[in-house]
Amino acid sequence: MNLLVVTLWYLKHYHSERYIASELNFTQQGVNYFLSAVVDILHSFVYPAFVSLPADLPNRRTPREPQQHHKLIVDSTCIAIPEPHDSDQRKKFYHAKSPTNYAIKVQIACDFRHRIVHVSECYHGSIHDITVLRESGLLEHVEESVQIIGDKGYIGEEYIVTPRKRPHGRELTQEDKDFNRDINSAREAIENINRRLKS
Structure with a gap:
């Protein structure tokens, strides 16, 4: 059995481990073990090769002159998962905007x-966007000349420019309306990326 194919199938459809175990005649514990192992291997090779902050980020110029310090655009996206069986897990993964009401957040x-330069770890769907941002390590790369554009979920965070x-x-x-229009226009880049990743 090709465990890579099974893992890619899991990542595409997010079937529950119990479902995969029943389909493959495995134990759920065995499925959890090999999925974790293969995902860790994929992450160690794929992430550094395709996702990294450019070394010259502070010196890069953006196409929008009034936003010359705005170098990155950030957003959280939710990936729907099946309803967990455990009540504590249901609370942790609950997300009202998910089609299933449960999600992981990235x-x-x-x-x-439009180049992806950062992807966080997966979080429970109930975790607030600003908490994910603070724990992700992305803020270690921002300063006055490297600011991030975000949505209203990030209001109040230093160096995060929000509507x-x-x-x-x-x-x-x-002036505020024009500012918001420019910010929302810039944010379309990350919205499009999130839509493509989930399609």
Whole structure:
């Protein structure tokens, strides 16, 4: 049996380990062991080869002159998983926007050339985006000249540029609206990447 093929099948469809075990006539513990082993091997070879922050990132110029310090775009995406059988696991993996109501969450960052430069570890679907960002190590690479564009889930984090919120009881100024339009336009790059990865 080709364990790589089985692992790629698992990564594409995210069937439960119990389902895979029944299909292959394995124990669930055996499936967990070989999936973990093969994914670790894949990660050790694939990640360094295809996903890395450019060494010259602070010196790169972006195509948007007002955003010359905005070098990366970040977003979290959820990957639907089957409903866990354990109630504690259901709480951890719960995510209202998932088609199954349960998901794993992954953070992805790209540059303005639409090149993926960072992928976080997998998190439970219930974990907040800003927590994933803080634990991912990505913030170690930002500074005043290397800032990140994110959505409203990242508001309040230093060096993360987010859309401006409407002040309570007032409307956004035209300057704020223009700023938000530019930020949302830039964020389309990471939204497109997330859509392609999940299709």
